[in-house]
Amino acid sequence: MPRIYLSAPDLAGGELAMLGEAVASNWIAPLGPHVDGFEAEMSARLGVPYALALSSGTAALHLALLVLGVGAGDRVWTSTLTFAATANAIAYVGATPVFLDSERASWNMDPGILVDELERAARANELPKAVIVVDLYGQCADLEPIAAACKRHGVWLVEDAAEALGATYRGKPAGSFGDLAVLSFNGNKIITTSGGGMLLGARKEWIDRARFLATQAREPVAHYEHREVGYNYRLSNLLAAVGRVQLADLERRVARRRAIREHYRTTLGERPGWTFMPEASFGSSTFWLTCVTVGSPARRDALIASLAAVDIEARPVWKPMHLQPVFAGARVFGGAVAADLFHTGLCLPSGSGLTGADLERVVAAVQATPA
């Protein structure tokens, strides 16, 4: 039987035709009509005026911090429960990461902690230059109080919506919050270009500046003139062609991932100790990954092992950044909630390409594992 992956790429069907057309047109470059089209379609869908297609979500995070002027000596606060890319971008610009715990309602950054700690930091003259709030596993953080607190203190807000394209917060799309927002089209994401990302924002000068830095900081003159260090971060026109086809299929993908989570909930929801990652009242999640806490680390490890034995991939919830050796010594506000979610949390296969038979296989394998 074929291996069942956590979140395998899911073809919409038109990718090959669009790629063929792009190849035939000879636009095999990190610019071209599909890059422009992909940016325009994403910007229209999210209601954000400007978008920049990039080689990865990590590149988008890096450029977001550069554009906001974050550098050595600055502090950047972010969610501790995230993938390393969020925190790595802070390190790339030489800033100091500070980590914030999760709230139970959404598993995302606890807005109460943010509000209190920003007040305290303002009094101590220790405000961060920016906050990167992560929308985890397809669900938005509680963005309104987070954005309001940042605004009150003059702190830039970056929304890391890499995992949440298709989600909404109070009716507004993930990726449309913050001064800048970031998406990822990595192979495991809800839409994929194999690798890719996007930076979005309402200020033209920021997106123009990011485009310049992403194109080796090449001055707009015929000879090759450079006054700054730049990066090679643009998305290929071929990959943008794939992205456009995938984006047009987003609604189906969201509906499928939500249905997969519902299937797991109805078939496995009664297992002792199991609690599914909640859907917070303020938004609609894509359930990019179906996540569940299972009561103890031993149970979590036993489930991963028994699923692996029948060729099914399941993974622990992200290991929080404040527990990572690479960020040892970094400051953390709270941390116990994120640590608990990590120690007992599990992500189940959730790809929108999973069939009913695949889901039966996963459910049977879980049920065959002693509770």
Ligand SMILES: Cc1ncc(COP(=O)(O)O)c(C=O)c1O
């Ligand atoms: C929360 C988060 N931020 C950033 C990234 C980085 O995106 P990419 O893999 O496209 O660099 C990812 C995923 O890979 C992610 O899950």
